[in-house]
Amino acid sequence: MISNPRKDEFRRETKIKTALLGATGAVGQVFMWMLSDHPWFDITRISASESRVGKKYGNDVHWILPMEIPKNIQEITIQSFDIEAMKAEGIQIVFSALPNPVAEKVEPLLIEAGFAVFSNAAAMRYKKDVPIMIPEANIEALSWIEKQGYPEKGFIVTNANCSTTGLAVAMAPLKKFGIKDLSVSTYQSVSGAGHPGLSALDITNNVIPYIGSEEEKMIIEFKKILSVETEIFPFCVRVPIMFGHLETVWVEFEQHVELPDVIDAWNNSANGIDHLPSTPLLPIEYDPQENLPQTKQAFYGVPAGMTVFTGRLKKQGNRIGFALLVNNVVKGAAGGSIQNAEAFVAKYLDK
Template identity: 65%
Template sequence: MEKIKVAVIGATGAVGQVFMWMLADHPWFELTYITASAARVNQTYGESVHWLLPFEMPHAIRSRTILEFNADAMKKEGVKIVFSALPANVAAEAEPLLRDMGFFIFSNASAMRYHNNVPILIPETNLDTLRLIEQQGYPEKGFVVTNANCVTTGLAMAVAPLRKFGIKELSVCTYQSVSGAGYPGLSSFDITDNCIPYIGGEEEKIEKEIKKILSFDPIVDAYSVRVPVMFGHLEAVWLTLEQDVSIDDVIKTWDEFREVPDLPSTPARPVLYDAANTFPQPKYAFWGTPNGMEVYTGRMKKRGNKIGFMLLVNNLVKGSAGGSIQNAEAFVKMYGLR
């Protein structure tokens, strides 16, 4: 079956690299057009990019030429889907322009995340919100779909199947890797042998987005800390529940969590629990099939009607580019684009 032609804009940053890696041999999508900053135009991807991921760059993308950002040229090449890894301030201008030209935008940026007719989509948790694209004018017009903040994505995955127990309060402390700050990110003088107990805007995003994604309204409190590890965001979560449930009830609910159609980037078990005292850890961030798309939970505790646990999300894959690719797959599946 003919593949759908796609573009990646902002292809050389940390999130852009994950887009390139995951699209290099995607079964549904053909990587047709890539852009980066003006200084990189006409360079090959292999010579231009400072590769950050913990494995070799795929050979299929090394010789790709970086092109200028030109919506007309993308149209001429037959691009239908655009994956955006742009900074929020740039995305705020570029994404509406592309949408108005009829492109289907799947964005990692926060620029349009809080528009009422723009889904913050995580297919396993709120697939029905994808239909908000019809309020943007689809199928006659283009649209924008965003994925959540990387921490919120992992949190939503673990919490979504537990909504049936009634969640009154949610508190979370996050321990976020340096790759979440992008490249070049933080100075080594600031983060080496150190933790920074503030990430600008992060706590507000978590508290706001989790409610929109899961369509509920508990009390939400968050602290966010930057820690000196490369990949993976660790989160310590406490839920105050309306029902008195056991630890076994929660684990069973995660084990049975299957609420998404069969998509290439969706793991068979999206939330995996392990009872080992040392699980999960950031060094497991790229585990799983597909790599980095599973959310890991562990360290379960029960205090009355409160349940506590730790979780790990790959901030660049499930929490960023991989989530956007999965969102595009969900769109293709739901609307029969293939």
């Protein structure tokens, strides 16, 4: 499975040098896979925890993704986290797939050093002038980097928590109907807890109706991304699935909405982002078959894992119900971050 079959449409002469922090984790592996043949970005430097410094990526990583490790990344040496070395190597963009407590310390240093930082961690998400960006939903938030001082200074763009990402992508085209009230239940895969993550003894043959801080994140992030004040009511549940978060939603709108209005909005959800190489051919794919979406579709779509799948659409009283599937480690993490960096390059470097 190649990571981006559309890459030839987007080829550029000189690739931009990037660094990846947290390259061996669940999200880091998706970055490595997607960046291994990215048309704009070159993986110039990777790091993980200190004990891995000097080791070859292919030998040392515990690869959990369902495709083989691309050959061209296997020989890359894991290096130390060294800001001066990163500057000397001409790195412009830094992708962060670090755990939150590490990101909290490291990301401000990177901004201070002048890098363009694209992060998956929650550490900086709620700070003023820091966008939580999902191109399908709020690409305009990219200009907040100017409030952070770009181009004179470095900046950070974050992407949302994985379950919020799926919800925000599916709801963005429906925002025009006025979101009055929204309840969501999630069925989240174990890769969402990182690697090694949950103990197999806890999650095998089991469902756990609690994921620390997840519901709070959904409430805050959904409002920040879509600029709405709507109260949302989430339940977040861990299920024994490797990849993909399924979510079921009940929403009431200010306006009268029928099912074809929703389908129409999803089918016309392009947000002017076709020029970004990782934008999916179909950002939202609605399927009327009653047993879809399913988590086995997590790596479906082009590029794989970037589409949000919707289905089970129904109306009861004034409420619209539907189910969605988001790939938590691709669209909900590394892929979203790469797409954000592409939006930055297109708007500010290639103008």
